[in-house]
Amino acid sequence: MADLGTGEIYTIAIAGSGKLASKLLQALQQNNLNIDFLWGRNGVTLQELAKSSNAQVVEKEFLTQIQSPCIVFLCVPDAALQDVIEMFSGNKNLLLIQMSGSIPRIQTLGHQAETAVFYPLMTFTKDRDVNWKLIPVFLETDNANTSLLLEKLAMQLGNTCRYMNAENRKSLHLAAVFANNFVNHSLAIAYKICAEGNLDFALLKPLVEETISKAFETNPALVQTGPAVRQDWPVINEHIRFLSSSEYFRNVYEANTHSIQNINI
Amino acid sequence: MADLGTGEIYTIAIAGSGKLASKLLQALQQNNLNIDFLWGRNGVTLQELAKSSNAQVVEKEFLTQIQSPCIVFLCVPDAALQDVIEMFSGNKNLLLIQMSGSIPRIQTLGHQAETAVFYPLMTFTKDRDVNWKLIPVFLETDNANTSLLLEKLAMQLGNTCRYMNAENRKSLHLAAVFANNFVNHSLAIAYKICAEGNLDFALLKPLVEETISKAFETNPALVQTGPAVRQDWPVINEHIRFLSSSEYFRNVYEANTHSIQNINI
Numbered sequence: 001m002a003d004l005g006t007g008e009i010y011t012i013a014i015a016g017s018g019k020l021a022s023k024l025l026q027a028l029q030q031n032n033l034n035i036d037f038l039w040g041r042n043g044v045t046l047q048e049l050a051k052s053s054n055a056q057v058v059e060k061e062f063l064t065q066i067q068s069p070c071i072v073f074l075c076v077p078d079a080a081l082q083d084v085i086e087m088f089s090g091n092k093n094l095l096l097i098q099m100s101g102s103i104p105r106i107q108t109l110g111h112q113a114e115t116a117v118f119y120p121l122m123t124f125t126k127d128r129d130v131n132w133k134l135i136p137v138f139l140e141t142d143n144a145n146t147s148l149l150l151e152k153l154a155m156q157l158g159n160t161c162r163y164m165n166a167e168n169r170k171s172l173h174l175a176a177v178f179a180n181n182f183v184n185h186s187l188a189i190a191y192k193i194c195a196e197g198n199l200d201f202a203l204l205k206p207l208v209e210e211t212i213s214k215a216f217e218t219n220p221a222l223v224q225t226g227p228a229v230r231q232d233w234p235v236i237n238e239h240i241r242f243l244s245s246s247e248y249f250r251n252v253y254e255a256n257t258h259s260i261q262n263i264n265i
Numbered sequence: 266m267a268d269l270g271t272g273e274i275y276t277i278a279i280a281g282s283g284k285l286a287s288k289l290l291q292a293l294q295q296n297n298l299n300i301d302f303l304w305g306r307n308g309v310t311l312q313e314l315a316k317s318s319n320a321q322v323v324e325k326e327f328l329t330q331i332q333s334p335c336i337v338f339l340c341v342p343d344a345a346l347q348d349v350i351e352m353f354s355g356n357k358n359l360l361l362i363q364m365s366g367s368i369p370r371i372q373t374l375g376h377q378a379e380t381a382v383f384y385p386l387m388t389f390t391k392d393r394d395v396n397w398k399l400i401p402v403f404l405e406t407d408n409a410n411t412s413l414l415l416e417k418l419a420m421q422l423g424n425t426c427r428y429m430n431a432e433n434r435k436s437l438h439l440a441a442v443f444a445n446n447f448v449n450h451s452l453a454i455a456y457k458i459c460a461e462g463n464l465d466f467a468l469l470k471p472l473v474e475e476t477i478s479k480a481f482e483t484n485p486a487l488v489q490t491g492p493a494v495r496q497d498w499p500v501i502n503e504h505i506r507f508l509s510s511s512e513y514f515r516n517v518y519e520a521n522t523h524s525i526q527n528i529n530i
Binding site: 167192203230252 | 437482488495499516520528
Protein backbone atom coordinates (compact mmCIF):
# COMPACT_ATOMS: atom_id res chain seq x y z
CA MET A 1 0.00 0.00 0.00
CA ALA A 2 1.33 3.44 -0.84
CA ASP A 3 0.45 6.98 0.08
CA LEU A 4 2.51 9.00 -2.34
CA GLY A 5 1.00 12.30 -1.27
CA THR A 6 -1.34 12.54 -4.24
CA GLY A 7 -4.49 12.46 -2.09
CA GLU A 8 -5.20 8.84 -2.97
CA ILE A 9 -4.04 5.63 -1.30
CA TYR A 10 -3.02 2.92 -3.76
CA THR A 11 -2.43 -0.76 -3.40
CA ILE A 12 0.54 -1.95 -5.46
CA ALA A 13 0.76 -5.04 -7.64
CA ILE A 14 3.51 -6.42 -9.82
CA ALA A 15 2.63 -8.45 -12.90
CA GLY A 16 5.48 -10.77 -13.83
CA SER A 17 8.23 -12.49 -11.87
CA GLY A 18 11.38 -12.10 -13.97
CA LYS A 19 14.50 -10.01 -13.37
CA LEU A 20 12.77 -6.65 -13.67
CA ALA A 21 9.93 -7.71 -11.35
CA SER A 22 12.39 -8.92 -8.76
CA LYS A 23 14.59 -5.79 -8.87
CA LEU A 24 11.61 -3.45 -8.87
CA LEU A 25 10.07 -5.26 -5.91
CA GLN A 26 13.33 -4.90 -4.02
CA ALA A 27 13.63 -1.19 -4.84
CA LEU A 28 10.03 -0.44 -3.90
CA GLN A 29 10.37 -2.28 -0.59
CA GLN A 30 13.65 -0.59 0.24
CA ASN A 31 11.91 2.74 -0.23
CA ASN A 32 8.97 1.91 2.01
CA LEU A 33 6.57 1.07 -0.77
CA ASN A 34 4.96 -2.19 0.17
CA ILE A 35 3.94 -4.60 -2.60
CA ASP A 36 0.49 -6.00 -1.90
CA PHE A 37 -0.09 -8.38 -4.80
CA LEU A 38 1.86 -10.47 -7.28
CA TRP A 39 0.39 -11.94 -10.41
CA GLY A 40 2.14 -13.88 -13.13
CA ARG A 41 2.21 -16.95 -15.31
CA ASN A 42 5.26 -18.65 -13.86
CA GLY A 43 4.16 -20.15 -10.53
CA VAL A 44 7.67 -21.14 -9.46
CA THR A 45 9.40 -17.75 -9.78
CA LEU A 46 6.24 -16.07 -8.48
CA GLN A 47 6.44 -18.06 -5.26
CA GLU A 48 10.14 -17.19 -4.92
CA LEU A 49 9.30 -13.52 -5.27
CA ALA A 50 6.44 -13.82 -2.75
CA LYS A 51 8.88 -15.31 -0.23
CA SER A 52 11.10 -12.23 -0.42
CA SER A 53 8.17 -9.91 0.35
CA ASN A 54 4.85 -9.68 2.18
CA ALA A 55 3.03 -9.73 -1.14
CA GLN A 56 0.17 -12.10 -1.79
CA VAL A 57 0.10 -14.11 -5.02
CA VAL A 58 -3.28 -13.50 -6.65
CA GLU A 59 -5.29 -14.82 -9.60
CA LYS A 60 -6.00 -12.53 -12.50
CA GLU A 61 -9.68 -12.34 -11.41
CA PHE A 62 -8.57 -10.70 -8.19
CA LEU A 63 -7.07 -7.80 -10.11
CA THR A 64 -9.76 -7.56 -12.77
CA GLN A 65 -12.31 -7.16 -9.95
CA ILE A 66 -10.41 -5.09 -7.37
CA GLN A 67 -12.57 -2.21 -6.11
CA SER A 68 -9.86 0.18 -4.79
CA PRO A 69 -7.17 2.12 -6.71
CA CYS A 70 -4.31 -0.21 -7.62
CA ILE A 71 -1.05 0.44 -9.43
CA VAL A 72 0.03 -2.58 -11.51
CA PHE A 73 3.66 -2.60 -12.69
CA LEU A 74 3.73 -4.63 -15.89
CA CYS A 75 7.05 -6.49 -15.70
CA VAL A 76 6.11 -8.86 -18.50
CA PRO A 77 7.86 -9.52 -21.83
CA ASP A 78 7.14 -6.95 -24.56
CA ALA A 79 5.47 -9.66 -26.61
CA ALA A 80 2.95 -10.32 -23.81
CA LEU A 81 2.19 -6.69 -23.01
CA GLN A 82 -0.79 -6.20 -25.33
CA ASP A 83 -2.50 -9.37 -24.06
CA VAL A 84 -1.93 -8.52 -20.40
CA ILE A 85 -3.23 -4.98 -20.83
CA GLU A 86 -6.32 -6.28 -22.63
CA MET A 87 -6.85 -8.78 -19.82
CA PHE A 88 -6.89 -6.03 -17.18
CA SER A 89 -8.27 -3.11 -19.15
CA GLY A 90 -11.90 -3.62 -18.07
CA ASN A 91 -11.25 -2.46 -14.48
CA LYS A 92 -11.13 1.31 -14.19
CA ASN A 93 -9.51 1.06 -10.72
CA LEU A 94 -6.26 -0.14 -12.26
CA LEU A 95 -3.35 2.04 -13.32
CA LEU A 96 -1.34 -0.21 -15.64
CA ILE A 97 2.30 0.84 -15.78
CA GLN A 98 4.33 -0.17 -18.84
CA MET A 99 8.04 -0.57 -18.05
CA SER A 100 9.30 -1.01 -21.59
CA GLY A 101 11.35 1.26 -23.83
CA SER A 102 10.47 -0.17 -27.19
CA ILE A 103 6.67 -0.43 -27.02
CA PRO A 104 4.50 2.68 -27.45
CA ARG A 105 1.98 3.32 -24.68
CA ILE A 106 -1.00 1.07 -25.32
CA GLN A 107 -4.15 3.18 -25.30
CA THR A 108 -7.32 1.99 -23.61
CA LEU A 109 -10.84 3.36 -24.09
CA GLY A 110 -12.49 5.70 -21.53
CA HIS A 111 -13.92 4.18 -18.35
CA GLN A 112 -11.31 1.49 -18.47
CA ALA A 113 -7.98 0.88 -16.78
CA GLU A 114 -5.56 3.71 -17.43
CA THR A 115 -2.10 3.07 -18.90
CA ALA A 116 1.11 5.02 -18.32
CA VAL A 117 4.83 4.48 -18.95
CA PHE A 118 7.57 4.32 -16.32
CA TYR A 119 10.67 3.16 -18.22
CA PRO A 120 13.84 2.63 -16.18
CA LEU A 121 16.88 2.72 -18.49
CA MET A 122 18.96 -0.08 -16.98
CA THR A 123 20.00 -3.70 -17.47
CA PHE A 124 18.88 -6.04 -14.72
CA THR A 125 20.54 -9.26 -13.68
CA LYS A 126 19.47 -11.99 -11.30
CA ASP A 127 21.66 -12.12 -8.17
CA ARG A 128 23.12 -8.69 -8.81
CA ASP A 129 22.15 -5.56 -6.96
CA VAL A 130 21.80 -2.36 -8.86
CA ASN A 131 21.62 1.12 -7.35
CA TRP A 132 18.12 2.23 -8.37
CA LYS A 133 18.89 5.82 -7.48
CA LEU A 134 21.27 6.06 -10.45
CA ILE A 135 18.69 4.92 -12.98
CA PRO A 136 17.09 7.57 -15.19
CA VAL A 137 13.35 6.95 -15.62
CA PHE A 138 11.19 8.06 -18.55
CA LEU A 139 7.53 8.82 -18.07
CA GLU A 140 4.53 9.05 -20.36
CA THR A 141 0.91 9.78 -19.47
CA ASP A 142 -1.85 12.07 -20.70
CA ASN A 143 -3.40 12.53 -17.27
CA ALA A 144 -2.27 15.30 -14.91
CA ASN A 145 -3.06 13.30 -11.75
CA THR A 146 -1.09 10.37 -13.05
CA SER A 147 1.84 12.70 -13.86
CA LEU A 148 1.95 13.71 -10.24
CA LEU A 149 1.76 10.10 -9.13
CA LEU A 150 4.57 8.96 -11.46
CA GLU A 151 6.77 11.85 -10.38
CA LYS A 152 6.19 11.09 -6.70
CA LEU A 153 6.96 7.45 -7.36
CA ALA A 154 10.24 8.28 -9.11
CA MET A 155 11.12 10.67 -6.30
CA GLN A 156 10.44 8.07 -3.63
CA LEU A 157 12.67 5.57 -5.50
CA GLY A 158 15.37 8.23 -5.86
CA ASN A 159 15.29 8.29 -9.66
CA THR A 160 15.70 11.33 -11.81
CA CYS A 161 12.78 11.31 -14.22
CA ARG A 162 11.62 13.12 -17.31
CA TYR A 163 8.81 12.87 -19.81
CA MET A 164 9.48 11.26 -23.14
CA ASN A 165 7.19 10.33 -26.00
CA ALA A 166 7.12 6.91 -27.64
CA GLU A 167 9.22 7.94 -30.61
CA ASN A 168 12.06 9.29 -28.48
CA ARG A 169 11.79 6.33 -26.14
CA LYS A 170 12.24 4.03 -29.12
CA SER A 171 15.37 5.94 -30.20
CA LEU A 172 16.74 5.78 -26.68
CA HIS A 173 16.01 2.06 -26.50
CA LEU A 174 17.84 1.43 -29.77
CA ALA A 175 20.78 3.53 -28.54
CA ALA A 176 20.76 1.38 -25.41
CA VAL A 177 20.92 -1.80 -27.50
CA PHE A 178 24.22 -0.56 -28.96
CA ALA A 179 25.50 0.87 -25.67
CA ASN A 180 24.58 -2.13 -23.55
CA ASN A 181 23.85 -5.28 -25.57
CA PHE A 182 26.47 -4.79 -28.28
CA VAL A 183 29.10 -3.41 -25.91
CA ASN A 184 28.56 -6.53 -23.80
CA HIS A 185 28.84 -8.75 -26.87
CA SER A 186 32.11 -7.11 -27.93
CA LEU A 187 33.36 -7.91 -24.44
CA ALA A 188 32.03 -11.47 -24.77
CA ILE A 189 34.09 -11.92 -27.96
CA ALA A 190 37.15 -10.42 -26.23
CA TYR A 191 36.58 -12.84 -23.35
CA LYS A 192 36.48 -15.78 -25.75
CA ILE A 193 39.66 -14.70 -27.57
CA CYS A 194 41.39 -14.37 -24.19
CA ALA A 195 40.11 -17.75 -23.02
CA GLU A 196 41.36 -19.46 -26.19
CA GLY A 197 44.81 -17.92 -25.68
CA ASN A 198 44.75 -18.78 -21.98
CA LEU A 199 44.88 -15.08 -21.13
CA ASP A 200 43.19 -13.40 -18.20
CA PHE A 201 40.22 -11.34 -19.44
CA ALA A 202 40.66 -9.02 -16.42
CA LEU A 203 43.83 -7.64 -18.06
CA LEU A 204 41.49 -5.66 -20.32
CA LYS A 205 39.60 -3.96 -17.50
CA PRO A 206 41.72 -0.76 -17.19
CA LEU A 207 41.57 -0.33 -20.97
CA VAL A 208 37.78 -0.74 -21.08
CA GLU A 209 37.24 1.61 -18.16
CA GLU A 210 39.35 4.26 -19.86
CA THR A 211 37.41 3.69 -23.11
CA ILE A 212 34.08 4.30 -21.37
CA SER A 213 35.28 7.24 -19.35
CA LYS A 214 36.66 8.89 -22.49
CA ALA A 215 33.57 8.13 -24.58
CA PHE A 216 31.27 10.02 -22.22
CA GLU A 217 33.41 13.16 -22.27
CA THR A 218 32.85 13.78 -25.96
CA ASN A 219 31.36 12.34 -29.13
CA PRO A 220 32.97 8.86 -29.07
CA ALA A 221 33.55 8.94 -32.82
CA LEU A 222 36.01 11.79 -32.26
CA VAL A 223 38.26 9.64 -30.06
CA GLN A 224 38.08 6.41 -32.08
CA THR A 225 41.41 4.58 -32.12
CA GLY A 226 42.63 1.30 -33.57
CA PRO A 227 43.49 -0.30 -36.91
CA ALA A 228 40.09 0.44 -38.51
CA VAL A 229 40.22 4.21 -38.15
CA ARG A 230 43.96 4.20 -38.99
CA GLN A 231 43.13 2.26 -42.18
CA ASP A 232 45.84 -0.15 -41.05
CA TRP A 233 45.00 -2.92 -43.53
CA PRO A 234 47.92 -5.26 -42.74
CA VAL A 235 46.72 -5.49 -39.11
CA ILE A 236 43.03 -5.66 -40.14
CA ASN A 237 43.71 -8.48 -42.59
CA GLU A 238 45.75 -10.34 -40.01
CA HIS A 239 42.84 -10.06 -37.55
CA ILE A 240 40.36 -11.30 -40.15
CA ARG A 241 42.63 -14.30 -40.82
CA PHE A 242 42.82 -14.95 -37.07
CA LEU A 243 39.01 -14.99 -36.92
CA SER A 244 38.61 -17.18 -40.01
CA SER A 245 37.22 -20.12 -38.03
CA SER A 246 34.50 -18.00 -36.49
CA GLU A 247 32.16 -16.64 -39.14
CA TYR A 248 30.01 -14.66 -36.68
CA PHE A 249 32.92 -12.94 -34.93
CA ARG A 250 34.52 -12.17 -38.28
CA ASN A 251 31.27 -10.54 -39.44
CA VAL A 252 31.17 -8.40 -36.29
CA TYR A 253 34.80 -7.43 -36.91
CA GLU A 254 34.18 -6.51 -40.56
CA ALA A 255 30.91 -4.66 -39.91
CA ASN A 256 32.51 -2.58 -37.15
CA THR A 257 35.62 -1.90 -39.24
CA HIS A 258 33.62 -0.65 -42.22
CA SER A 259 31.27 1.36 -40.02
CA ILE A 260 34.19 3.01 -38.17
CA GLN A 261 35.72 3.94 -41.54
CA ASN A 262 32.48 5.44 -42.85
CA ILE A 263 30.78 7.14 -39.91
CA ASN A 264 29.82 10.79 -40.52
CA ILE A 265 30.97 12.59 -37.43
CA MET B 266 69.42 9.63 -18.21
CA ALA B 267 68.40 6.71 -16.09
CA ASP B 268 70.02 4.57 -13.47
CA LEU B 269 67.55 1.74 -13.05
CA GLY B 270 69.79 -0.20 -10.73
CA THR B 271 70.97 -2.64 -13.36
CA GLY B 272 74.62 -1.58 -13.06
CA GLU B 273 74.44 0.43 -16.26
CA ILE B 274 73.50 4.08 -16.83
CA TYR B 275 71.31 4.61 -19.89
CA THR B 276 70.38 7.66 -21.86
CA ILE B 277 66.75 7.60 -22.99
CA ALA B 278 65.35 8.50 -26.39
CA ILE B 279 61.85 8.47 -27.80
CA ALA B 280 61.33 7.85 -31.50
CA GLY B 281 58.05 9.35 -32.64
CA SER B 282 55.91 12.26 -31.50
CA GLY B 283 52.31 11.01 -31.53
CA LYS B 284 49.92 10.27 -28.68
CA LEU B 285 51.91 7.33 -27.30
CA ALA B 286 55.19 9.27 -27.42
CA SER B 287 53.64 12.18 -25.60
CA LYS B 288 51.99 10.08 -22.87
CA LEU B 289 55.10 7.93 -22.38
CA LEU B 290 57.30 11.01 -22.10
CA GLN B 291 54.98 12.42 -19.45
CA ALA B 292 54.94 9.15 -17.49
CA LEU B 293 58.71 8.74 -17.63
CA GLN B 294 59.28 12.31 -16.47
CA GLN B 295 56.76 12.03 -13.66
CA ASN B 296 58.67 9.02 -12.44
CA ASN B 297 62.08 10.71 -12.48
CA LEU B 298 63.23 9.20 -15.74
CA ASN B 299 64.58 12.04 -17.80
CA ILE B 300 64.21 11.91 -21.59
CA ASP B 301 67.46 12.93 -23.26
CA PHE B 302 66.66 12.73 -26.96
CA LEU B 303 63.71 12.94 -29.31
CA TRP B 304 63.78 11.79 -32.89
CA GLY B 305 60.96 11.67 -35.38
CA ARG B 306 59.68 12.53 -38.81
CA ASN B 307 57.09 15.16 -37.87
CA GLY B 308 59.06 18.31 -37.02
CA VAL B 309 56.04 20.20 -35.70
CA THR B 310 54.80 17.69 -33.12
CA LEU B 311 58.41 16.88 -32.25
CA GLN B 312 59.07 20.51 -31.30
CA GLU B 313 55.89 20.54 -29.21
CA LEU B 314 57.08 17.48 -27.37
CA ALA B 315 60.54 18.97 -26.85
CA LYS B 316 58.96 22.05 -25.28
CA SER B 317 57.28 19.93 -22.60
CA SER B 318 60.59 18.32 -21.60
CA ASN B 319 64.32 18.91 -21.40
CA ALA B 320 64.87 16.56 -24.28
CA GLN B 321 66.93 17.50 -27.27
CA VAL B 322 65.59 16.88 -30.77
CA VAL B 323 68.24 14.91 -32.66
CA GLU B 324 68.91 13.71 -36.20
CA LYS B 325 68.89 10.01 -36.91
CA GLU B 326 72.70 10.09 -37.33
CA PHE B 327 73.02 11.13 -33.71
CA LEU B 328 71.37 7.91 -32.59
CA THR B 329 72.97 5.65 -35.15
CA GLN B 330 76.36 6.85 -33.88
CA ILE B 331 75.77 7.26 -30.14
CA GLN B 332 78.61 5.66 -28.15
CA SER B 333 76.91 5.07 -24.76
CA PRO B 334 74.02 2.73 -23.87
CA CYS B 335 70.74 4.24 -25.00
CA ILE B 336 67.17 3.00 -24.65
CA VAL B 337 65.04 4.04 -27.64
CA PHE B 338 61.26 3.75 -27.17
CA LEU B 339 59.79 3.19 -30.62
CA CYS B 340 56.52 5.13 -30.55
CA VAL B 341 56.11 4.93 -34.31
CA PRO B 342 53.23 3.50 -36.37
CA ASP B 343 53.29 -0.30 -36.77
CA ALA B 344 53.76 0.15 -40.50
CA ALA B 345 56.99 2.14 -39.94
CA LEU B 346 58.47 -0.14 -37.30
CA GLN B 347 60.48 -2.42 -39.58
CA ASP B 348 62.07 0.54 -41.39
CA VAL B 349 62.93 2.39 -38.19
CA ILE B 350 64.49 -0.69 -36.62
CA GLU B 351 66.56 -1.30 -39.75
CA MET B 352 67.66 2.31 -39.67
CA PHE B 353 69.01 1.99 -36.13
CA SER B 354 70.00 -1.65 -36.02
CA GLY B 355 73.67 -1.04 -36.89
CA ASN B 356 74.46 0.54 -33.51
CA LYS B 357 74.98 -2.07 -30.79
CA ASN B 358 74.65 0.60 -28.06
CA LEU B 359 70.94 0.91 -28.75
CA LEU B 360 68.18 -1.04 -27.03
CA LEU B 361 65.20 -0.61 -29.35
CA ILE B 362 61.93 -1.02 -27.49
CA GLN B 363 58.84 -1.99 -29.48
CA MET B 364 55.65 -0.70 -27.89
CA SER B 365 53.17 -2.49 -30.14
CA GLY B 366 50.79 -5.38 -29.44
CA SER B 367 50.24 -6.63 -32.95
CA ILE B 368 53.79 -6.84 -34.32
CA PRO B 369 56.10 -9.72 -33.36
CA ARG B 370 59.47 -8.72 -31.98
CA ILE B 371 61.69 -7.86 -34.89
CA GLN B 372 64.94 -9.81 -34.62
CA THR B 373 68.28 -8.24 -35.34
CA LEU B 374 71.56 -10.01 -35.99
CA GLY B 375 74.31 -10.33 -33.36
CA HIS B 376 76.55 -7.29 -32.67
CA GLN B 377 73.69 -5.05 -33.61
CA ALA B 378 71.11 -3.06 -31.73
CA GLU B 379 69.03 -5.24 -29.48
CA THR B 380 65.23 -5.28 -29.66
CA ALA B 381 62.73 -5.94 -26.88
CA VAL B 382 59.00 -5.47 -26.36
CA PHE B 383 57.35 -3.27 -23.73
CA TYR B 384 53.66 -3.23 -24.68
CA PRO B 385 51.34 -1.08 -22.54
CA LEU B 386 47.73 -2.26 -22.97
CA MET B 387 45.94 1.08 -23.07
CA THR B 388 44.31 3.59 -25.38
CA PHE B 389 45.98 7.00 -25.45
CA THR B 390 44.35 10.31 -26.28
CA LYS B 391 45.78 13.74 -26.82
CA ASP B 392 44.83 16.17 -24.03
CA ARG B 393 43.72 13.40 -21.73
CA ASP B 394 45.72 12.14 -18.77
CA VAL B 395 45.82 8.46 -18.10
CA ASN B 396 46.99 6.84 -14.88
CA TRP B 397 50.04 4.90 -16.05
CA LYS B 398 50.14 2.89 -12.85
CA LEU B 399 46.92 1.08 -13.85
CA ILE B 400 48.28 -0.06 -17.20
CA PRO B 401 49.37 -3.68 -17.52
CA VAL B 402 52.58 -3.99 -19.52
CA PHE B 403 53.72 -7.03 -21.52
CA LEU B 404 57.40 -7.76 -21.99
CA GLU B 405 59.42 -9.82 -24.41
CA THR B 406 63.19 -10.27 -24.59
CA ASP B 407 65.65 -13.13 -24.89
CA ASN B 408 68.33 -11.43 -22.84
CA ALA B 409 68.50 -11.80 -19.05
CA ASN B 410 70.05 -8.35 -18.52
CA THR B 411 67.35 -6.76 -20.62
CA SER B 412 64.71 -8.64 -18.61
CA LEU B 413 65.99 -7.02 -15.48
CA LEU B 414 66.03 -3.61 -17.15
CA LEU B 415 62.46 -3.94 -18.49
CA GLU B 416 61.20 -5.09 -15.10
CA LYS B 417 62.92 -2.18 -13.31
CA LEU B 418 61.46 0.20 -15.88
CA ALA B 419 57.92 -1.14 -15.36
CA MET B 420 58.42 -0.96 -11.60
CA GLN B 421 59.59 2.64 -11.76
CA LEU B 422 56.54 3.56 -13.86
CA GLY B 423 54.29 1.70 -11.43
CA ASN B 424 53.06 -0.83 -13.96
CA THR B 425 52.35 -4.46 -13.29
CA CYS B 426 54.21 -6.39 -15.94
CA ARG B 427 54.44 -9.92 -17.23
CA TYR B 428 56.19 -11.74 -20.06
CA MET B 429 54.17 -12.64 -23.12
CA ASN B 430 55.17 -14.13 -26.44
CA ALA B 431 54.20 -12.63 -29.79
CA GLU B 432 51.36 -15.07 -30.40
CA ASN B 433 49.65 -14.32 -27.09
CA ARG B 434 50.30 -10.61 -27.54
CA LYS B 435 48.54 -10.79 -30.87
CA SER B 436 45.52 -12.50 -29.26
CA LEU B 437 45.46 -9.90 -26.53
CA HIS B 438 45.69 -7.10 -29.09
CA LEU B 439 42.76 -8.54 -31.06
CA ALA B 440 40.74 -8.91 -27.84
CA ALA B 441 41.56 -5.26 -27.14
CA VAL B 442 40.26 -4.24 -30.57
CA PHE B 443 36.87 -5.67 -29.60
CA ALA B 444 37.01 -4.40 -26.01
CA ASN B 445 38.20 -0.92 -26.87
CA ASN B 446 37.73 0.02 -30.53
CA PHE B 447 34.42 -1.77 -31.13
CA VAL B 448 33.01 -0.89 -27.71
CA ASN B 449 33.82 2.73 -28.52
CA HIS B 450 32.20 2.43 -31.93
CA SER B 451 29.00 0.96 -30.42
CA LEU B 452 28.95 4.00 -28.17
CA ALA B 453 29.59 6.26 -31.17
CA ILE B 454 26.52 4.79 -32.90
CA ALA B 455 24.48 5.21 -29.69
CA TYR B 456 25.67 8.83 -29.55
CA LYS B 457 24.53 9.45 -33.10
CA ILE B 458 21.10 7.88 -32.52
CA CYS B 459 20.72 10.08 -29.43
CA ALA B 460 21.85 13.19 -31.29
CA GLU B 461 19.37 12.56 -34.10
CA GLY B 462 16.56 12.20 -31.56
CA ASN B 463 17.79 15.28 -29.66
CA LEU B 464 18.46 13.07 -26.62
CA ASP B 465 21.26 13.51 -24.14
CA PHE B 466 23.88 10.74 -24.66
CA ALA B 467 24.83 11.05 -20.96
CA LEU B 468 21.51 9.38 -20.06
CA LEU B 469 23.16 6.11 -21.10
CA LYS B 470 26.12 6.43 -18.75
CA PRO B 471 24.70 4.55 -15.72
CA LEU B 472 23.59 1.74 -18.03
CA VAL B 473 26.99 1.45 -19.69
CA GLU B 474 28.84 1.54 -16.37
CA GLU B 475 26.64 -1.26 -15.07
CA THR B 476 27.23 -3.22 -18.29
CA ILE B 477 31.01 -2.99 -17.88
CA SER B 478 31.01 -3.70 -14.18
CA LYS B 479 28.85 -6.79 -14.75
CA ALA B 480 30.88 -8.02 -17.71
CA PHE B 481 34.10 -8.19 -15.70
CA GLU B 482 32.52 -10.27 -12.94
CA THR B 483 31.86 -13.23 -15.21
CA ASN B 484 31.92 -14.43 -18.82
CA PRO B 485 29.98 -11.57 -20.47
CA ALA B 486 28.14 -14.00 -22.75
CA LEU B 487 26.44 -15.43 -19.65
CA VAL B 488 24.84 -12.08 -18.79
CA GLN B 489 23.86 -11.03 -22.30
CA THR B 490 20.50 -9.23 -22.38
CA GLY B 491 18.42 -7.56 -25.08
CA PRO B 492 16.26 -8.41 -28.06
CA ALA B 493 18.93 -10.49 -29.85
CA VAL B 494 19.45 -13.04 -27.09
CA ARG B 495 15.68 -13.08 -26.36
CA GLN B 496 15.10 -13.81 -30.07
CA ASP B 497 12.64 -10.92 -29.94
CA TRP B 498 12.17 -10.58 -33.70
CA PRO B 499 9.41 -7.93 -33.69
CA VAL B 500 11.77 -5.56 -31.82
CA ILE B 501 14.81 -6.60 -33.90
CA ASN B 502 12.93 -6.01 -37.16
CA GLU B 503 11.69 -2.65 -35.93
CA HIS B 504 15.29 -1.65 -35.10
CA ILE B 505 16.52 -2.77 -38.52
CA ARG B 506 13.76 -0.67 -40.13
CA PHE B 507 14.82 2.28 -37.98
CA LEU B 508 18.41 1.90 -39.23
CA SER B 509 17.39 1.46 -42.87
CA SER B 510 18.97 4.75 -43.94
CA SER B 511 22.34 3.81 -42.46
CA GLU B 512 23.77 0.75 -44.17
CA TYR B 513 26.89 0.59 -41.97
CA PHE B 514 25.04 0.85 -38.65
CA ARG B 515 22.48 -1.70 -39.85
CA ASN B 516 25.30 -4.11 -40.71
CA VAL B 517 26.79 -3.67 -37.21
CA TYR B 518 23.33 -4.30 -35.74
CA GLU B 519 22.76 -7.45 -37.80
CA ALA B 520 26.27 -8.86 -37.31
CA ASN B 521 26.02 -8.39 -33.53
CA THR B 522 22.51 -9.82 -33.41
CA HIS B 523 23.50 -12.99 -35.30
CA SER B 524 26.71 -13.37 -33.32
CA ILE B 525 24.88 -12.98 -29.98
CA GLN B 526 22.43 -15.66 -31.11
CA ASN B 527 25.16 -18.07 -32.15
CA ILE B 528 28.01 -17.66 -29.65
CA ASN B 529 29.16 -20.89 -28.02
CA ILE B 530 29.41 -20.08 -24.34
